[in-house]
Amino acid sequence: MQHGQTSCFAHSVAVAYVSLLLARRLHLHLDERSLVRGALLHDYFLYDWHVPDASHRLHGFRHARWALENARQEFDLNPVEMDVILKHMFPLNLTPPACRESAVVCCADKICAVLEVAAAFCPLIRVPGTGSAAAH
Numbered sequence: 001m002q003h004g005q006t007s008c009f010a011h012s013v014a015v016a017y018v019s020l021l022l023a024r025r026l027h028l029h030l031d032e033r034s035l036v037r038g039a040l041l042h043d044y045f046l047y048d049w050h051v052p053d054a055s056h057r058l059h060g061f062r063h064a065r066w067a068l069e070n071a072r073q074e075f076d077l078n079p080v081e082m083d084v085i086l087k088h089m090f091p092l093n094l095t096p097p098a099c100r101e102s103a104v105v106c107c108a109d110k111i112c113a114v115l116e117v118a119a120a121f122c123p124l125i126r127v128p129g130t131g132s133a134a135a136h
Contacts, residue, residue, distance in 0.1 A: 006116040006127065008043055014116070015039045018108035018128050019101075028100055031080055035101040038084025041071040042105060064089045 006014075016039035023030055045063040068085045071077060077085075084105045087097040097103040112127065119125040 005120050010127075011112060011116060012040050012043055014112045014127050015042060015105060015108045018111055019105050021128065022108055023104050028104065030100045030104070034078055034080035034084065035104060037075075037077075038081040038088075038101060039105045039108065041067065041075070041077075041081070042085050042088040042109060043067055044071045044074075044085070064093055 016036045019035050019039045020032065022028075023032065023035060043063065044067040064086050068082060071085055072082070080099050080101050083098045083102045087093065087095060087102045088106050088109050090096050090106050097106055115125060115127050119127055
């Protein structure tokens, strides 16, 4: 699980969807392929951060780097995709996004996280890109 009752997969799909929605609604000219790939891999940290473990401490500060390291082992990433993954936790991580794609995913991630947590408490709240309330 990622936020509320939402799986990490569903969260990543929702972030990709909301990122595209924001970019298109705001008429931003950016690399949509890199935007979507970065969004889908932004939380590719491969552990359950809810399980009590010393290595999960400070998850919010550390997981972006771990996600990037894991993604680089599995995929050929371009510089935009790497920046999206690494910078999606701004301002918790102090280095700001270096490209528009990263800024869009950073915003979409926050929007989705808030909606996913809220949907766990209110079944009327819909999470964009999932077709339902907090998807499993």
